[in-house]
Amino acid sequence: EPEVTQTPSHQVTQMGQEVILRCVPISNHLYFYWYRQILGQKVEFLVSFYNNEISEKSEIFDDQFSVERPDGSNFTLKIRSTKLEDSAMYFCASSVSSTQYFGPGTRLTVL
């Protein structure tokens, strides 16, 4: 069964560094999403992407964040200058219609 995959599974970085989190959505899906979950808290929506542009974004998704679909298979989330509070599990998801399918997540630790 097709799955959303994410790399790396765990990323450790120093505060102020740039990180890129990578996702390979399910191949025939058209909508792509990033969510995050701070330890012990709710899963929160960051951004959705359709037809090569952002369709919705939350107030969390500020100028430090950007998304890109650099080729036909990858979908990336870049954080330009990481802060301690960016430490979280980041989930990529994709959908072709209503049901969103989530990847296993990347745990980002900012030191």
Added chain:
Amino acid sequence: KQEVTQIPAALSVPEGENLVLNCSFTDSAIYNLQWFRQDPGKGLTSLLLIQSSQREQTSGRLNASLDKSSGRSTLYIAASQPGDSATYLCAPRPGTGANNLFFGTGTRLTVIP
């Protein structure tokens, strides 16, 4: 902004019991609602999606109901098994057509063998 509450926060049952997980949401103008399970340290697995026009949706031992006007959904698990132990999350999608899901804090289920 949509607020989602799940009760109880944790539930422990002996194997074989039927159980109900509750989800309530403040804005009843939803497009659909998705139920997920999350295993510790893992991603979210989609269990069921129920459209706003539906009252129920079933998959195997799982049955989700939706009462949109009162802002409630329930997930019924029949004949629970130890493998059902996980955190269960509900996530309504706004009726505006936006694609973002709003998540509750979940119900942590433990099924005791």
